[in-house]
Amino acid sequence: MPFRYLGVPIKAGRLTKLECTALTEKMVAGIRGLGAKNLSYAGRLTLINADGSPKYHRVPLVPWDKVTLPKTEGGLGIKKADMWNIATVGKLVDLIYCKADRLWIKWINDVYIKNNDWHSYTPPADATWVWKNICKVKEKLKNGYVDSIWTVSPKGYSIKSGYEWLSPAHIHLDWSALVWNSWNIPKHSMTTWLRMQEGMNVKSKLARLDSCADDRCILCQLQPETVEHFFTTCVYSSKVHSYLVQWYGGCFPTVNDFVAAARNNIQWKVKVAMFNAFNYSIWYQRNNARVNDWLLRPEKVTARIEEDVKRKIKQKCRAIDDQTVLVWLQTMEVT
Template sequence: MRAFSSFSNASGLSMNNAKYEIFFNGVTEDIREGIKLVTGFREGTMPFRYLGVPIKAGRLTKQECSSLTEKMVSRIRGLGAKKLSYTGRITLINAGLNTLHNYWAQMFIIPKSIINHIMAICRNYLWDGSPDYHRVPLVAWDKVTLPKKEGGLGIKKADVWNVATVGKLVNWVYCKADRLWIMWINDVYIKNQDWHGYSPPSDAIWGGYDWICPAHMTLNWSAIVWNNWNIPKHSLTTWLIMHERMNVKSKLFRFGCCEDDLCILCQRQTEIVEHLFTSCTYTVTVQHHLLQWYGGSFPTVDSLIADNRNSIQWRIKVAMFNAFQYFIWFQRNNARINEWLLRPEVVARRIEEDIKRRVNQKFRAVDDQTVFSWLQSIGVL
């Protein structure tokens, strides 16, 4: 209390005793009452909240962690989050929901039931815009949480991330970091004993996360889907196509959700993914109008995999390919739900306009005069 008084005299700041509590362990009732009399603090009970999280001596219970999931749900239900596109929802999950979880995960082992609830909230929000289960996910969550190069969306696994972040605390104890609680642990428990012989790197959290998650094969189409010149919503459509998770009419017809399985765009053949995006007469006409602008032959997944991935031409071609997939699927859904369809040349023009805007956002000056002339010829510059 003399130290608090000295600090107050030097800084002009003083404590508000009504907001302070004191906690005891291993002392007699007489000492406890004497300390409360000297300090004027009231005795608190655990758990108490500090910086938004519950603090207690033992592991947190499901009830004590429920405020974490409540905050995640309230964030989803506010700010028009339900109206976001798939790409917007992925961004909110990574930048908003997982940030809340990460704050807690760096301090505690979160109960398994809460971890499962967090993953369920993220999964349900991604596919339905709601924290509750209303819609069957298009892609399994284990696949969604894979890195993008392995066919996933790069969303972190909440359970693995919790283990990896707590592993960082172990690293601090081992390295005897300059923190009060670590000094206490080393002085009271570890003392002069060696922790172990392994010295983790500075990026211990991501290193631990990658070490715990089993490695999968890098997919040769991942660079096509996640090329940074793509418009994000276009990439997600292509990602679903590559995983064969599009609800085309052939699939809906098998489940009794529609009267026939004919392609909505041409009304001639069965609507399967291959027909819809490659051989449908509407699709082929859109491709024809695009090639009048771009030239050459229309790209395919195989041709894009084989091409030089470092060229600007390849990036623009990939961006056009992803935009084409998105607009065909958009028009298909528009015809099914609203019963009207844009002319192929209008769709091609909108794809062209999107690509030109995107290239102007990403383009940096190049020394290659041939590339520069080509960009001018397609009207990008």
């Protein structure tokens, strides 16, 4: 003692930031090796949830406090590392509450707790750093215990229940079902999420930061490029709207239309998939026009949206016995 495991010293005392550098560098190198910078936003989200993220030097599109919210509350469901660590240590706290038959718990009771009540226990000044931090976590979680029983979850303590209990509650957003729907292609969902969070770098925002010469819409060159104009009133977007309406029938839906409609029918799900595909395709064409200075015709964009949506419908609708739905899908040339 001490010895190293995965490049990190294993010792009884507290690890310094410098001693953890070797491990973090290996993680970052692995992530960069996967080509993280070339991934779509949906790919980056999956990578972050699995492994972490390399250092990011650009200004974030959406504040971190929103990103770490659950998806139903407008976030991406990324865990806060510090709070997740507390919830993880909480598992040790729970084992002490339960008086689990483990050697280290017997040792803790003999050396530190002795005959004291664990719920109200305070560590001595000469206790180790590790033990003091376990006690700090106990103080954060103690209100969730009654008579040494974790009352938050009927199945007892889990890291997930501890994390959720530590996380402050926020308002459930109705539009979350529109974004995080199994009928959506993930990269389409990410674009809609950025739209709903106003996280897109439209020219009106860039102009305020002196990052572009003017705020004219790249697609129509008629009005200032705001998120609202870009997806609703822009001449280019409106043409795509009209072509899509001819394809599936009815008016082009708004966000409020989706929120107010029943969500358990296939028509709603198909329109959700189309709406998300539209958002992605229009944003893709806008960025393509800005970077490469060329743009597909609206009818070509519509054809690509239809192709994506039809492919998704065929994946999800293996067996449909509702004749009304079948007729509607036949008019869309899906079945």
